[in-house]
Amino acid sequence: MTDPRAGRRCHTPLNALHSTVYFSPEFDAEMETLGLAGAPGAYFSAGGYFAARSAAMGAVGPGAVTATFFNFSHTLIAQHLPGAWTVATPGQLLAARLRVVDRLLRRLLGDEALASKEMAEAAELALRAAGGCHRAGRPLSAAEADQPVAQEPHVAFWQAATVLREHRGDGHIALLTHAGLDGLEALVSHTSSGRGFTPAFARSTRGWSEEEWSAAEERLRGKGLLDADGELTEAGTTLRVDLEHETDRLAAAPYDHLGAAGVERLTELAGGFAAMALGNGAYPNGIFGRK
Template identity: 50%
Template sequence: MVSADQPTPVFDPALIGRAHRAIDPLHAHVYFAPETDERLAALGLRPGRMVYFAGRSAPMGAVGAGVVTATFYNFSPSLVAHMVPRAWTLASPEQVIAARLDAARASLTRLLGEEAAASPEVAELAGLLRDACTALTPEGRPLYAGHADLPWPEEPLLQMWHGATLLREHRGDGHIAALLHAGLSGLEALITHSATGRGFTEAAAKATRGWKDEEWAATCAALAHRGLLDDAGLTAEGEALRARIEVHTDALAADPWLSLGAEATARVVELGKGLSRRITENGAFGQGIFGR
Protein backbone atom coordinates (compact mmCIF):
# COMPACT_ATOMS: atom_id res chain seq x y z
CA MET A 1 0.00 0.00 0.00
CA VAL A 2 1.33 3.41 -0.95
CA SER A 3 1.66 5.45 2.25
CA ALA A 4 -0.17 8.77 2.49
CA ASP A 5 2.97 10.51 3.78
CA GLN A 6 5.13 9.42 0.85
CA PRO A 7 5.73 11.84 -2.05
CA THR A 8 3.13 11.44 -4.79
CA PRO A 9 4.79 9.63 -7.69
CA VAL A 10 4.78 11.17 -11.16
CA PHE A 11 2.07 9.03 -12.64
CA ASP A 12 -0.87 9.71 -14.94
CA PRO A 13 -3.96 8.38 -13.06
CA ALA A 14 -5.59 7.54 -16.39
CA LEU A 15 -2.95 4.81 -16.82
CA ILE A 16 -4.68 2.75 -14.14
CA GLY A 17 -7.86 2.39 -16.16
CA ARG A 18 -5.95 1.94 -19.42
CA ALA A 19 -3.90 -0.89 -17.94
CA HIS A 20 -7.05 -2.64 -16.76
CA ARG A 21 -8.75 -2.31 -20.13
CA ALA A 22 -5.63 -3.47 -21.98
CA ILE A 23 -5.21 -6.75 -20.11
CA ASP A 24 -8.74 -7.62 -19.01
CA PRO A 25 -9.71 -9.38 -22.29
CA LEU A 26 -6.74 -11.72 -21.84
CA HIS A 27 -8.45 -13.06 -18.73
CA ALA A 28 -12.13 -12.54 -19.53
CA HIS A 29 -12.09 -14.34 -22.88
CA VAL A 30 -12.10 -17.63 -20.97
CA TYR A 31 -15.75 -17.10 -20.02
CA PHE A 32 -16.72 -17.16 -23.70
CA ALA A 33 -14.27 -19.82 -24.92
CA PRO A 34 -15.72 -23.17 -26.02
CA GLU A 35 -12.69 -24.84 -24.44
CA THR A 36 -13.95 -23.82 -20.99
CA ASP A 37 -17.32 -25.51 -21.43
CA GLU A 38 -15.63 -28.55 -22.98
CA ARG A 39 -13.06 -29.07 -20.21
CA LEU A 40 -15.41 -28.42 -17.29
CA ALA A 41 -18.38 -30.25 -18.80
CA ALA A 42 -16.09 -33.27 -19.14
CA LEU A 43 -15.95 -33.27 -15.32
CA GLY A 44 -19.74 -33.50 -15.16
CA LEU A 45 -20.65 -29.83 -14.81
CA ARG A 46 -23.51 -28.36 -16.83
CA PRO A 47 -22.20 -26.12 -19.65
CA GLY A 48 -22.90 -22.41 -19.37
CA ARG A 49 -23.72 -20.80 -16.03
CA MET A 50 -22.71 -23.75 -13.85
CA VAL A 51 -19.33 -23.88 -15.56
CA TYR A 52 -18.93 -20.14 -15.04
CA PHE A 53 -19.91 -20.11 -11.37
CA ALA A 54 -17.81 -23.14 -10.50
CA GLY A 55 -14.80 -22.09 -12.57
CA ARG A 56 -14.55 -18.61 -11.13
CA SER A 57 -15.36 -19.50 -7.52
CA ALA A 58 -13.38 -22.75 -7.25
CA PRO A 59 -10.24 -21.04 -5.84
CA MET A 60 -12.35 -20.08 -2.80
CA GLY A 61 -13.20 -23.75 -2.22
CA ALA A 62 -16.59 -25.49 -2.27
CA VAL A 63 -18.45 -22.34 -1.24
CA GLY A 64 -22.21 -22.01 -1.13
CA ALA A 65 -24.58 -19.93 -3.22
CA GLY A 66 -24.49 -17.03 -0.77
CA VAL A 67 -20.74 -16.55 -1.12
CA VAL A 68 -20.91 -16.74 -4.92
CA THR A 69 -23.80 -14.26 -5.05
CA ALA A 70 -21.96 -11.85 -2.75
CA THR A 71 -18.62 -11.96 -4.54
CA PHE A 72 -19.99 -12.00 -8.11
CA TYR A 73 -22.53 -9.31 -7.12
CA ASN A 74 -24.71 -8.75 -10.19
CA PHE A 75 -26.21 -12.20 -10.71
CA SER A 76 -29.72 -13.19 -9.66
CA PRO A 77 -29.47 -15.10 -6.36
CA SER A 78 -32.01 -17.62 -7.66
CA LEU A 79 -29.84 -18.37 -10.69
CA VAL A 80 -26.77 -18.90 -8.52
CA ALA A 81 -28.69 -21.13 -6.09
CA HIS A 82 -29.84 -23.26 -9.02
CA MET A 83 -26.20 -24.09 -9.85
CA VAL A 84 -24.36 -23.89 -6.51
CA PRO A 85 -23.64 -25.93 -4.40
CA ARG A 86 -24.79 -28.70 -6.76
CA ALA A 87 -21.67 -28.08 -8.85
CA TRP A 88 -19.49 -29.39 -6.01
CA THR A 89 -21.34 -32.72 -6.01
CA LEU A 90 -20.22 -33.18 -9.61
CA ALA A 91 -16.60 -32.00 -9.47
CA SER A 92 -14.18 -30.88 -6.79
CA PRO A 93 -12.74 -27.35 -6.74
CA GLU A 94 -9.29 -28.83 -7.42
CA GLN A 95 -10.55 -30.60 -10.55
CA VAL A 96 -12.28 -27.44 -11.74
CA ILE A 97 -9.17 -25.28 -11.22
CA ALA A 98 -7.00 -27.69 -13.22
CA ALA A 99 -9.53 -27.96 -16.05
CA ARG A 100 -9.96 -24.19 -16.23
CA LEU A 101 -6.22 -23.64 -16.48
CA ASP A 102 -6.06 -26.19 -19.30
CA ALA A 103 -8.92 -24.37 -21.03
CA ALA A 104 -7.13 -21.04 -20.72
CA ARG A 105 -4.01 -22.51 -22.33
CA ALA A 106 -5.98 -24.02 -25.19
CA SER A 107 -8.14 -20.97 -25.87
CA LEU A 108 -5.28 -18.47 -25.76
CA THR A 109 -3.19 -20.65 -28.05
CA ARG A 110 -6.07 -20.88 -30.52
CA LEU A 111 -6.91 -17.16 -30.42
CA LEU A 112 -3.35 -15.85 -30.49
CA GLY A 113 -1.91 -18.54 -32.73
CA GLU A 114 0.87 -20.87 -31.62
CA GLU A 115 3.67 -18.52 -32.64
CA ALA A 116 2.24 -15.50 -30.83
CA ALA A 117 1.31 -17.59 -27.78
CA ALA A 118 4.96 -18.55 -27.40
CA SER A 119 6.32 -15.10 -28.28
CA PRO A 120 8.75 -12.92 -26.29
CA GLU A 121 5.93 -10.36 -25.95
CA VAL A 122 3.80 -12.82 -23.99
CA ALA A 123 6.74 -13.68 -21.75
CA GLU A 124 7.51 -9.99 -21.21
CA LEU A 125 3.92 -9.18 -20.30
CA ALA A 126 3.78 -12.17 -17.97
CA GLY A 127 6.83 -10.88 -16.12
CA LEU A 128 5.43 -7.36 -15.84
CA LEU A 129 2.10 -8.60 -14.50
CA ARG A 130 3.81 -10.84 -11.98
CA ASP A 131 5.82 -7.86 -10.76
CA ALA A 132 2.64 -5.77 -10.51
CA CYS A 133 0.92 -8.48 -8.49
CA THR A 134 3.54 -8.29 -5.75
CA ALA A 135 1.81 -5.09 -4.56
CA LEU A 136 -1.62 -6.74 -4.18
CA THR A 137 -2.99 -7.49 -0.71
CA PRO A 138 -5.92 -9.77 0.20
CA GLU A 139 -7.63 -7.81 2.97
CA GLY A 140 -11.26 -7.20 2.05
CA ARG A 141 -10.74 -8.91 -1.33
CA PRO A 142 -12.23 -12.42 -0.96
CA LEU A 143 -12.39 -13.44 -4.60
CA TYR A 144 -8.88 -12.15 -5.26
CA ALA A 145 -7.60 -13.86 -2.10
CA GLY A 146 -8.83 -17.26 -3.28
CA HIS A 147 -7.05 -16.90 -6.62
CA ALA A 148 -3.93 -15.51 -4.95
CA ASP A 149 -3.59 -18.74 -2.95
CA LEU A 150 -3.06 -20.68 -6.18
CA PRO A 151 0.52 -21.32 -7.32
CA TRP A 152 1.87 -19.40 -10.28
CA PRO A 153 1.95 -21.54 -13.45
CA GLU A 154 5.34 -22.29 -14.94
CA GLU A 155 4.71 -21.47 -18.60
CA PRO A 156 4.69 -17.79 -19.65
CA LEU A 157 1.33 -17.99 -21.45
CA LEU A 158 -0.43 -19.15 -18.30
CA GLN A 159 1.58 -16.79 -16.10
CA MET A 160 0.18 -13.97 -18.24
CA TRP A 161 -3.35 -15.33 -17.82
CA HIS A 162 -2.94 -15.86 -14.07
CA GLY A 163 -1.50 -12.38 -13.58
CA ALA A 164 -4.36 -10.82 -15.54
CA THR A 165 -6.77 -12.90 -13.43
CA LEU A 166 -5.31 -11.72 -10.12
CA LEU A 167 -5.37 -8.08 -11.18
CA ARG A 168 -8.93 -8.40 -12.49
CA GLU A 169 -10.34 -10.08 -9.39
CA HIS A 170 -8.51 -7.65 -7.08
CA ARG A 171 -9.97 -4.74 -9.03
CA GLY A 172 -13.36 -6.41 -9.08
CA ASP A 173 -13.47 -6.77 -5.30
CA GLY A 174 -12.65 -3.07 -5.03
CA HIS A 175 -15.29 -2.24 -7.62
CA ILE A 176 -17.94 -3.93 -5.48
CA ALA A 177 -16.83 -1.78 -2.55
CA ALA A 178 -17.24 1.30 -4.76
CA LEU A 179 -20.71 0.17 -5.85
CA LEU A 180 -21.75 -0.39 -2.25
CA HIS A 181 -20.44 3.05 -1.34
CA ALA A 182 -22.50 4.49 -4.20
CA GLY A 183 -25.62 2.74 -2.95
CA LEU A 184 -26.13 0.49 -5.98
CA SER A 185 -27.37 -3.07 -5.59
CA GLY A 186 -26.11 -5.78 -7.93
CA LEU A 187 -29.00 -5.38 -10.35
CA GLU A 188 -28.84 -1.57 -10.16
CA ALA A 189 -25.13 -1.75 -10.96
CA LEU A 190 -25.81 -4.06 -13.92
CA ILE A 191 -28.56 -1.85 -15.35
CA THR A 192 -26.61 1.39 -15.01
CA HIS A 193 -23.47 -0.15 -16.47
CA SER A 194 -25.42 -1.48 -19.46
CA ALA A 195 -26.95 1.97 -19.87
CA THR A 196 -23.50 3.51 -20.28
CA GLY A 197 -23.11 1.51 -23.50
CA ARG A 198 -19.74 0.22 -22.32
CA GLY A 199 -20.86 -2.98 -20.61
CA PHE A 200 -23.14 -5.81 -21.64
CA THR A 201 -25.98 -4.95 -23.95
CA GLU A 202 -29.32 -5.13 -22.16
CA ALA A 203 -30.18 -8.36 -23.99
CA ALA A 204 -26.88 -9.99 -23.03
CA ALA A 205 -27.15 -8.79 -19.43
CA LYS A 206 -30.63 -10.28 -19.06
CA ALA A 207 -29.59 -13.53 -20.74
CA THR A 208 -26.48 -14.12 -18.65
CA ARG A 209 -27.35 -12.68 -15.23
CA GLY A 210 -30.66 -14.45 -14.70
CA TRP A 211 -32.94 -11.56 -13.73
CA LYS A 212 -36.64 -11.78 -14.58
CA ASP A 213 -38.22 -9.07 -16.74
CA GLU A 214 -40.36 -7.86 -13.84
CA GLU A 215 -37.29 -7.58 -11.59
CA TRP A 216 -35.47 -5.60 -14.27
CA ALA A 217 -38.45 -3.31 -14.82
CA ALA A 218 -38.98 -2.68 -11.11
CA THR A 219 -35.32 -1.81 -10.62
CA CYS A 220 -35.37 0.54 -13.61
CA ALA A 221 -38.37 2.28 -12.00
CA ALA A 222 -36.48 2.60 -8.72
CA LEU A 223 -33.45 4.07 -10.51
CA ALA A 224 -35.73 6.52 -12.30
CA HIS A 225 -37.23 7.54 -8.97
CA ARG A 226 -33.70 8.31 -7.76
CA GLY A 227 -33.12 10.48 -10.83
CA LEU A 228 -30.45 8.19 -12.28
CA LEU A 229 -32.32 6.75 -15.26
CA ASP A 230 -34.99 7.86 -17.72
CA ASP A 231 -36.46 6.59 -20.99
CA ALA A 232 -33.38 7.83 -22.87
CA GLY A 233 -30.92 6.02 -20.60
CA LEU A 234 -28.75 7.41 -17.84
CA THR A 235 -29.53 10.94 -16.73
CA ALA A 236 -26.74 13.46 -16.17
CA GLU A 237 -26.83 12.48 -12.50
CA GLY A 238 -26.60 8.83 -13.43
CA GLU A 239 -23.64 9.46 -15.73
CA ALA A 240 -21.91 11.42 -12.98
CA LEU A 241 -22.48 8.60 -10.48
CA ARG A 242 -21.03 5.99 -12.83
CA ALA A 243 -18.03 8.26 -13.47
CA ARG A 244 -17.42 8.63 -9.72
CA ILE A 245 -17.61 4.85 -9.32
CA GLU A 246 -14.91 4.38 -11.96
CA VAL A 247 -12.66 6.97 -10.30
CA HIS A 248 -13.17 5.25 -6.94
CA THR A 249 -12.49 1.85 -8.48
CA ASP A 250 -9.29 3.11 -10.12
CA ALA A 251 -8.12 4.56 -6.80
CA LEU A 252 -8.66 1.22 -5.08
CA ALA A 253 -6.82 -0.56 -7.91
CA ALA A 254 -3.87 1.82 -8.12
CA ASP A 255 -1.26 0.08 -5.98
CA PRO A 256 0.05 -2.51 -8.48
CA TRP A 257 0.53 0.13 -11.16
CA LEU A 258 2.07 2.70 -8.83
CA SER A 259 4.44 -0.02 -7.66
CA LEU A 260 5.31 -1.00 -11.22
CA GLY A 261 5.87 2.63 -12.27
CA ALA A 262 4.65 4.73 -15.15
CA GLU A 263 7.08 3.46 -17.80
CA ALA A 264 6.49 -0.23 -17.09
CA THR A 265 2.72 0.31 -16.81
CA ALA A 266 2.72 2.03 -20.20
CA ARG A 267 4.52 -1.03 -21.57
CA VAL A 268 1.78 -3.25 -20.06
CA VAL A 269 -0.79 -1.15 -21.90
CA GLU A 270 1.14 -1.44 -25.17
CA LEU A 271 1.63 -5.20 -24.93
CA GLY A 272 -1.81 -5.91 -23.50
CA LYS A 273 -3.64 -3.88 -26.14
CA GLY A 274 -1.83 -5.67 -28.94
CA LEU A 275 -2.55 -9.15 -27.61
CA SER A 276 -6.13 -8.30 -26.60
CA ARG A 277 -6.80 -6.84 -30.03
CA ARG A 278 -5.55 -10.04 -31.62
CA ILE A 279 -7.83 -12.35 -29.63
CA THR A 280 -10.79 -10.01 -30.12
CA GLU A 281 -10.27 -9.90 -33.88
CA ASN A 282 -10.11 -13.70 -33.83
CA GLY A 283 -13.59 -13.95 -32.32
CA ALA A 284 -12.94 -14.21 -28.58
CA PHE A 285 -16.17 -12.43 -27.59
CA GLY A 286 -18.63 -12.93 -30.41
CA GLN A 287 -21.17 -10.36 -31.57
CA GLY A 288 -23.91 -8.49 -29.70
CA ILE A 289 -22.52 -9.08 -26.21
CA PHE A 290 -20.97 -5.74 -25.37
CA GLY A 291 -21.78 -2.13 -26.20
CA ARG A 292 -19.29 0.27 -27.68
Protein backbone atom coordinates (compact mmCIF):
# COMPACT_ATOMS: atom_id res chain seq x y z
CA MET A 1 0.00 0.00 0.00
CA THR A 2 1.08 3.58 -0.64
CA ASP A 3 1.57 6.09 2.17
CA PRO A 4 -1.96 7.51 2.78
CA ARG A 5 -0.44 10.97 3.14
CA ALA A 6 0.86 10.67 -0.42
CA GLY A 7 -2.74 10.35 -1.58
CA ARG A 8 -3.60 13.61 0.18
CA ARG A 9 -0.61 15.37 -1.38
CA CYS A 10 -1.81 14.18 -4.79
CA HIS A 11 -5.40 15.14 -4.08
CA THR A 12 -4.54 18.75 -3.22
CA PRO A 13 -3.59 19.93 -6.75
CA LEU A 14 -6.19 17.67 -8.37
CA ASN A 15 -8.90 19.26 -6.24
CA ALA A 16 -7.62 22.75 -7.04
CA LEU A 17 -7.91 22.03 -10.76
CA HIS A 18 -11.33 20.42 -10.40
CA SER A 19 -12.90 23.21 -8.35
CA THR A 20 -11.77 26.20 -10.39
CA VAL A 21 -14.39 25.33 -13.02
CA TYR A 22 -17.24 26.56 -10.80
CA PHE A 23 -15.59 29.94 -10.14
CA SER A 24 -14.80 30.69 -13.77
CA PRO A 25 -16.36 33.24 -16.11
CA GLU A 26 -16.60 30.39 -18.63
CA PHE A 27 -18.95 28.55 -16.25
CA ASP A 28 -21.03 31.67 -15.66
CA ALA A 29 -21.35 32.21 -19.41
CA GLU A 30 -22.50 28.64 -20.04
CA MET A 31 -25.02 28.82 -17.21
CA GLU A 32 -26.39 32.09 -18.53
CA THR A 33 -26.80 30.54 -21.97
CA LEU A 34 -28.75 27.67 -20.40
CA GLY A 35 -30.94 30.06 -18.40
CA LEU A 36 -29.27 29.48 -15.04
CA ALA A 37 -27.46 32.78 -14.60
CA GLY A 38 -26.29 33.67 -11.11
CA ALA A 39 -27.42 36.66 -9.09
CA PRO A 40 -25.70 39.98 -9.93
CA GLY A 41 -22.39 40.23 -8.09
CA ALA A 42 -22.40 36.60 -6.96
CA TYR A 43 -19.17 34.61 -7.03
CA PHE A 44 -20.86 31.92 -9.13
CA SER A 45 -24.25 30.71 -10.28
CA ALA A 46 -25.65 28.79 -7.31
CA GLY A 47 -28.38 27.13 -9.36
CA GLY A 48 -25.91 26.24 -12.07
CA TYR A 49 -23.47 24.86 -9.51
CA PHE A 50 -26.01 22.63 -7.77
CA ALA A 51 -27.35 21.34 -11.08
CA ALA A 52 -24.03 20.92 -12.89
CA ARG A 53 -22.25 19.21 -10.00
CA SER A 54 -25.14 16.84 -9.30
CA ALA A 55 -26.10 16.24 -12.95
CA ALA A 56 -24.17 12.97 -13.14
CA MET A 57 -26.71 11.55 -10.65
CA GLY A 58 -29.63 12.60 -12.87
CA ALA A 59 -32.42 15.09 -12.14
CA VAL A 60 -32.20 14.62 -8.37
CA GLY A 61 -34.14 16.66 -5.85
CA PRO A 62 -32.82 19.03 -3.18
CA GLY A 63 -32.69 16.30 -0.54
CA ALA A 64 -30.18 14.22 -2.46
CA VAL A 65 -28.01 17.27 -3.10
CA THR A 66 -28.14 18.37 0.54
CA ALA A 67 -27.07 14.86 1.55
CA THR A 68 -24.19 14.60 -0.89
CA PHE A 69 -22.91 18.21 -0.85
CA PHE A 70 -23.30 18.22 2.96
CA ASN A 71 -22.32 21.74 4.06
CA PHE A 72 -24.81 23.76 2.01
CA SER A 73 -28.09 24.98 3.46
CA HIS A 74 -31.01 22.83 2.35
CA THR A 75 -33.07 26.02 2.11
CA LEU A 76 -30.64 27.46 -0.45
CA ILE A 77 -30.54 24.24 -2.47
CA ALA A 78 -34.34 24.00 -2.51
CA GLN A 79 -34.51 27.49 -4.01
CA HIS A 80 -32.81 26.10 -7.13
CA LEU A 81 -33.73 22.41 -7.31
CA PRO A 82 -35.75 20.78 -8.76
CA GLY A 83 -36.53 24.01 -10.64
CA ALA A 84 -33.23 23.96 -12.53
CA TRP A 85 -34.26 20.72 -14.24
CA THR A 86 -37.16 22.49 -15.93
CA VAL A 87 -34.61 24.85 -17.50
CA ALA A 88 -31.83 22.43 -18.49
CA THR A 89 -31.50 18.66 -18.51
CA PRO A 90 -28.68 16.79 -16.75
CA GLY A 91 -27.26 15.89 -20.16
CA GLN A 92 -27.18 19.53 -21.23
CA LEU A 93 -25.42 20.51 -18.02
CA LEU A 94 -22.85 17.75 -18.28
CA ALA A 95 -22.06 18.77 -21.86
CA ALA A 96 -21.85 22.43 -20.83
CA ARG A 97 -19.49 21.55 -18.01
CA LEU A 98 -17.07 19.84 -20.40
CA ARG A 99 -17.15 22.86 -22.70
CA VAL A 100 -16.24 24.99 -19.70
CA VAL A 101 -13.34 22.67 -18.83
CA ASP A 102 -11.95 22.91 -22.35
CA ARG A 103 -12.12 26.69 -22.57
CA LEU A 104 -11.02 27.30 -18.98
CA LEU A 105 -7.94 25.09 -19.13
CA ARG A 106 -6.96 26.63 -22.46
CA ARG A 107 -7.09 30.06 -20.82
CA LEU A 108 -5.31 29.07 -17.61
CA LEU A 109 -2.70 26.67 -19.02
CA GLY A 110 -2.37 27.57 -22.70
CA ASP A 111 -2.61 25.43 -25.82
CA GLU A 112 1.00 24.29 -25.56
CA ALA A 113 0.49 22.75 -22.12
CA LEU A 114 -2.75 21.09 -23.19
CA ALA A 115 -1.05 19.49 -26.20
CA SER A 116 2.04 18.42 -24.23
CA LYS A 117 3.13 14.88 -23.49
CA GLU A 118 2.97 15.81 -19.80
CA MET A 119 -0.77 16.47 -20.04
CA ALA A 120 -1.31 13.18 -21.85
CA GLU A 121 0.71 11.43 -19.12
CA ALA A 122 -1.22 13.18 -16.35
CA ALA A 123 -4.52 12.12 -17.92
CA GLU A 124 -3.37 8.51 -18.24
CA LEU A 125 -2.20 8.38 -14.62
CA ALA A 126 -5.30 10.10 -13.24
CA LEU A 127 -7.62 7.81 -15.19
CA ARG A 128 -5.72 4.78 -13.97
CA ALA A 129 -6.06 5.99 -10.37
CA ALA A 130 -9.75 6.76 -10.83
CA GLY A 131 -10.23 3.19 -11.99
CA GLY A 132 -9.34 2.08 -8.47
CA CYS A 133 -12.10 4.09 -6.78
CA HIS A 134 -14.75 2.14 -4.88
CA ARG A 135 -18.35 2.78 -5.89
CA ALA A 136 -20.22 1.46 -2.86
CA GLY A 137 -21.12 4.28 -0.48
CA ARG A 138 -19.64 6.91 -2.84
CA PRO A 139 -22.63 8.44 -4.66
CA LEU A 140 -20.99 11.48 -6.27
CA SER A 141 -17.80 9.68 -7.24
CA ALA A 142 -19.65 6.66 -8.62
CA ALA A 143 -21.94 8.86 -10.71
CA GLU A 144 -18.96 10.70 -12.17
CA ALA A 145 -17.16 7.43 -12.86
CA ASP A 146 -20.11 6.35 -15.04
CA GLN A 147 -19.62 9.27 -17.43
CA PRO A 148 -17.99 8.63 -20.84
CA VAL A 149 -14.37 9.76 -20.94
CA ALA A 150 -13.53 12.60 -23.32
CA GLN A 151 -10.96 12.06 -26.05
CA GLU A 152 -9.08 15.29 -25.31
CA PRO A 153 -6.42 14.54 -22.66
CA HIS A 154 -6.95 17.76 -20.70
CA VAL A 155 -10.69 17.17 -20.43
CA ALA A 156 -10.17 13.51 -19.52
CA PHE A 157 -7.64 14.62 -16.90
CA TRP A 158 -10.24 16.93 -15.35
CA GLN A 159 -12.85 14.16 -15.39
CA ALA A 160 -10.51 11.77 -13.59
CA ALA A 161 -9.58 14.48 -11.09
CA THR A 162 -13.29 14.96 -10.45
CA VAL A 163 -13.85 11.26 -9.75
CA LEU A 164 -10.91 11.28 -7.33
CA ARG A 165 -12.06 14.49 -5.67
CA GLU A 166 -15.60 13.23 -5.12
CA HIS A 167 -14.32 9.85 -3.93
CA ARG A 168 -12.36 11.52 -1.15
CA GLY A 169 -15.24 13.87 -0.39
CA ASP A 170 -17.80 11.06 -0.11
CA GLY A 171 -15.60 9.30 2.42
CA HIS A 172 -14.95 12.51 4.34
CA ILE A 173 -18.68 13.14 4.72
CA ALA A 174 -19.18 9.67 6.18
CA LEU A 175 -16.50 10.42 8.77
CA LEU A 176 -17.94 13.84 9.63
CA THR A 177 -21.31 12.20 10.24
CA HIS A 178 -19.70 9.50 12.36
CA ALA A 179 -17.99 12.24 14.41
CA GLY A 180 -21.39 13.75 15.18
CA LEU A 181 -20.96 16.91 13.09
CA ASP A 182 -23.74 18.23 10.93
CA GLY A 183 -22.95 20.04 7.69
CA LEU A 184 -22.78 23.51 9.18
CA GLU A 185 -20.77 22.41 12.23
CA ALA A 186 -18.29 20.74 9.89
CA LEU A 187 -18.03 23.94 7.85
CA VAL A 188 -17.56 26.18 10.90
CA SER A 189 -14.92 23.91 12.41
CA HIS A 190 -13.07 23.74 9.10
CA THR A 191 -12.99 27.50 8.61
CA SER A 192 -11.93 27.93 12.25
CA SER A 193 -8.82 25.90 11.45
CA GLY A 194 -7.73 28.64 9.02
CA ARG A 195 -7.89 26.26 6.08
CA GLY A 196 -10.18 26.62 3.12
CA PHE A 197 -12.60 29.48 2.57
CA THR A 198 -12.94 32.50 4.83
CA PRO A 199 -15.90 32.27 7.23
CA ALA A 200 -17.71 35.13 5.47
CA PHE A 201 -17.32 33.56 2.04
CA ALA A 202 -18.25 30.08 3.27
CA ARG A 203 -21.34 31.35 5.10
CA SER A 204 -22.68 33.45 2.26
CA THR A 205 -22.06 31.02 -0.60
CA ARG A 206 -23.39 28.03 1.34
CA GLY A 207 -26.58 29.86 2.26
CA TRP A 208 -26.31 30.16 6.04
CA SER A 209 -27.53 33.17 8.02
CA GLU A 210 -25.41 34.85 10.68
CA GLU A 211 -27.81 33.48 13.29
CA GLU A 212 -27.45 29.93 12.01
CA TRP A 213 -23.66 30.28 11.92
CA SER A 214 -23.59 31.61 15.50
CA ALA A 215 -25.84 28.79 16.67
CA ALA A 216 -23.44 26.24 15.14
CA GLU A 217 -20.54 27.92 16.93
CA GLU A 218 -22.45 27.54 20.20
CA ARG A 219 -23.06 23.86 19.53
CA LEU A 220 -19.35 23.37 18.86
CA ARG A 221 -18.53 25.15 22.13
CA GLY A 222 -20.92 22.82 23.89
CA LYS A 223 -19.00 19.89 22.43
CA GLY A 224 -15.70 21.36 23.62
CA LEU A 225 -14.43 21.87 20.08
CA LEU A 226 -14.50 25.68 19.84
CA ASP A 227 -13.43 28.34 22.35
CA ALA A 228 -15.01 31.69 23.21
CA ASP A 229 -12.95 33.46 20.52
CA GLY A 230 -14.11 31.13 17.75
CA GLU A 231 -10.82 29.23 17.62
CA LEU A 232 -10.54 25.46 17.72
CA THR A 233 -9.75 24.04 21.15
CA GLU A 234 -7.12 21.36 21.55
CA ALA A 235 -9.89 18.78 21.24
CA GLY A 236 -11.21 20.52 18.14
CA THR A 237 -7.80 20.59 16.51
CA THR A 238 -7.24 16.93 17.35
CA LEU A 239 -10.60 16.02 15.85
CA ARG A 240 -9.89 17.86 12.59
CA VAL A 241 -6.44 16.26 12.31
CA ASP A 242 -7.87 12.80 13.02
CA LEU A 243 -10.61 13.34 10.44
CA GLU A 244 -8.04 14.15 7.76
CA HIS A 245 -5.95 11.10 8.62
CA GLU A 246 -9.01 8.85 8.53
CA THR A 247 -10.08 10.44 5.26
CA ASP A 248 -6.64 9.60 3.88
CA ARG A 249 -7.22 5.98 4.86
CA LEU A 250 -10.67 5.80 3.27
CA ALA A 251 -9.40 7.52 0.12
CA ALA A 252 -6.37 5.26 -0.31
CA ALA A 253 -7.79 2.73 -2.80
CA PRO A 254 -7.19 4.67 -6.04
CA TYR A 255 -3.67 5.63 -5.00
CA ASP A 256 -2.86 2.07 -3.97
CA HIS A 257 -4.18 1.03 -7.38
CA LEU A 258 -1.87 3.51 -9.12
CA GLY A 259 1.17 2.62 -7.01
CA ALA A 260 3.73 4.77 -5.24
CA ALA A 261 5.72 5.74 -8.34
CA GLY A 262 2.58 6.65 -10.24
CA VAL A 263 1.24 8.71 -7.34
CA GLU A 264 4.51 10.61 -7.07
CA ARG A 265 4.53 11.37 -10.79
CA LEU A 266 0.86 12.38 -10.87
CA THR A 267 1.44 14.67 -7.89
CA GLU A 268 4.35 16.30 -9.72
CA LEU A 269 2.40 16.80 -12.94
CA ALA A 270 -0.84 17.95 -11.29
CA GLY A 271 1.12 20.25 -9.00
CA GLY A 272 2.76 21.93 -11.96
CA PHE A 273 -0.52 22.45 -13.78
CA ALA A 274 -2.26 23.67 -10.62
CA ALA A 275 0.52 26.17 -9.89
CA MET A 276 0.22 27.53 -13.43
CA ALA A 277 -3.56 27.80 -13.12
CA LEU A 278 -3.38 29.55 -9.75
CA GLY A 279 -0.76 31.93 -11.07
CA ASN A 280 -3.12 32.84 -13.91
CA GLY A 281 -6.00 33.78 -11.63
CA ALA A 282 -7.91 30.53 -11.28
CA TYR A 283 -9.76 31.77 -8.18
CA PRO A 284 -11.15 35.12 -7.02
CA ASN A 285 -8.98 37.05 -4.58
CA GLY A 286 -9.68 37.02 -0.86
CA ILE A 287 -11.82 33.90 -0.54
CA PHE A 288 -9.32 31.71 1.34
CA GLY A 289 -7.98 32.10 4.88
CA ARG A 290 -9.23 33.18 8.28
CA LYS A 291 -10.78 36.53 7.36
